[in-house]
Amino acid sequence: MTIVDNVRTIPNQVLSQGNIFSEMILVASKLDFLLPITPIQQILLLLKFDWDTESLKNSLQEYADTNSFLLENGVCPENTVSVINNSECAICCSTENLLGLRCQHMACLNCWSKYLATKITSNQCLLRCMEFGCGMLISNEILGKFIFSSKLKVAHWGLLKDSYINSDSSLAWCNKKCGMAVRRSNCDTVTCSCGSKFCFLCNSDAHHPATCRQFQLWKEQRSNPDGMALSWILSNTRECPRCFVPIEKNGGCNHMKCTGCRHEYCWNCSQDWRTHFGGCKQPDINVAQTKLNSRANSDVFARYVSRFDHHKKCLEQEQQIRSSISNISGIKFRKTLDECRRTLMYTYVFGYYLKNGMYTSIFEKHQQNLEIAVGKLVSQWNVRHPGKIETQQIERRVWELVGNCSTLRKTLLDHCAKGAEHENLGGRQPNRELKRVVTPQATTNTVENVTPGTYDSVGFCIDIIFVIILIGVGYCLWSCIIF
Known part of the structure; x- marks a missing residue:
């Protein structure tokens, strides 16, 4: 549960396609003093070593000369294409005219094009x-002599960039593509230049303060009301430590590689x-993280x-209204309201996966205070009336x-930062404690009606029966003592 509201958040960096290519060339240039080959060939060699320059350098030290190292790893220093006519x-x-690499495995241009x-x-x-079995690699320089489709060339460049992004744990593509x-930087919630704000770890829309695991379980439970699919996922899979995608292991050793993020x-x-x-x-694995609590009450989840x-509906309505605001006070109002609405949305995800207790009661009080404040702000x-005295x-x-x-909002998020030990991935359980009954509003122009401290009817009846029994006993x- 990564929360950095107490730490100064450093803005994340956004990279364009040109920036990514420049970084790839910069990384490849670090091999200039070791390998006398072109930058494209250096990228090809790094691609084979998963962009791990240290691993490449260590492997190079095992060879007497660089040519032997290059040929052994499928890179030809001359970078030429052989041709045999007719x-x-x-x-x-x-x-036809046959084409081939240094390995002299020849084929016609049509066969090469289809294969590539x-x-x-x-x-x-x-x-x-x-x-089959030949390890000679094809660089982008040679690729252009085998295929002429611009779409395929662009697609291959895209794959090269994908490999670079996936190899760096601090980089990710924008989730809006x-x-x-x-x-x-130092925050799991990042913002792209297109305006998309998303979670760096799971690539979903920003869901702070809910964790990635909580948000995935939330989505699974919403799409599977009966809970059967979610129960199977929790019992038979474990999430990738980097992207949190559920993975099933059906054999083999413990060395795993995620097909999503390649971690x-x-x-x-x-x-x-x-x-x-x-x-x-x-590690000690919490049973609640691997098995669904079968006692989870669907009414609690529905609430x-x-x-x-x-809050999601309010956020959408308010975004339409705020699109015409351009003055300074309006921009500040828009930013604050947007942040508070998003926080309130995902505190209900966070709050659903908490154990009942004092921590959760305090959390709900902070949540209630923010809801009331947001309603008053809206x-x-x-009620502003431009041009009048009271403006x-x-x-x-x-x-x-x-x-x-x-x-x-900051107080609420600070409290959420301490919630890891109070997590219950089986979901909230119904109890007879005091509950908040919140009346949803259809529009965003009224204060939200939040009525704390209301007993549910079943709990009230049980309490009355319990008091009557105590009086009778x-x-x-008293009668036995007197008589």
């Missing part, structure tokens, strides 16, 4: 000679495989979903409410 192709048996097109369309960026990449880790202890030394340290949807903003007073009141909302004891 010869029979061993694949399609047609008589198949590889690229199947998302393989490391292209090799078509001869706008073509930009984002470098994380390599140990199945038992979830440690990065590159630093997995000295044996495996099996939390209702509040989540209410109401005060909507300045109302404007001052809006600024006070904006500051109050920001303070209450007391009367019997």
Whole structure:
């Protein structure tokens, strides 16, 4: 549960396609003093070593000369294509000019084009000679002599960039697929230049303060009301430590590689495989994280979903209204209200996966305070009447409410930061404690009606029966003592 509200948040960096390519060239240039090859060939070699320059340098030290190292890893320093005129192709048996790499495995241009097109369309960026068992690699410089489709060339460049982004744990593509990449700073919630704000770890829309695991379980439970699919996922899978995608292990060793983010880790202890030394340290696994609590009450979940949807609807309506606001006070109001609405949305996800107790009671009180403050802020903003005498007073009141909302939001998030030990992934259980009954509003121009301290009817009846029994027992004891 990563929360950094007490730490100064550093803005994340957004990389364009050109920025990404420049970084790739910069990384490749670090090999200039070791390998006398072109930058494209350096990128090809880094691609084979998963962009791990240290691993490449260590491997290079095992060879007497650089040429032997390059040829052993399928990179030809000359970077040429051999041509044989009017010869029979061993694949399609047609008589044409044959092309081949240094390995001298020859084929016609049509066969090369089809082979490479198949590889690229199947998302393989490391292209090799078509001869079975041959490890000679095909660089982008040579690729242009085998295929002429601009779409395939662009697609291959995209695969190269994908490999670079996936190899760097601090980089991720924008979740809205706008073509930009984002470098994380010290916060898991990042913002792209297109306006998308998303979670760096799971690539979903920003869901702070809910954790990635909580948000995934929330979505699963919403899509599977009976809970059967969710129960199977919790019992038979474990999430990737990097992207939190559920993974099932049906055999083999503990060395796992996520097909989504390509992170390599140990199945038992979830440690990065590159630093997995000295044996495996099996952690204590919380049973609540692997099994669904069968006692979860669907009514409780429905109530939390209702509040989540209410704030989501308010957020959408308010975004349409605020799109015309351009003055300074309006921009501040818009930013604060947007942050508070999003926070309230996902506190219902966070709150659903908490154990009943004192921590949760305090959390709900902070949540309630922020809801009331947001309702007052919206109401005060909507009663402004530009041009009248009281406008300045109302404007001052809006600024006070904006500051109050920001303070209450920070207080709520600070409390959420301490919630890891109070987590219950089985979901909230129904109890007879005091509950808050919140009446959803259809619009955003009124204060939200939050009525704390209301007993549910079943709990009230049980309490009455319990009191009557106690009175009866007391009367019997009193009678025995007197007589």
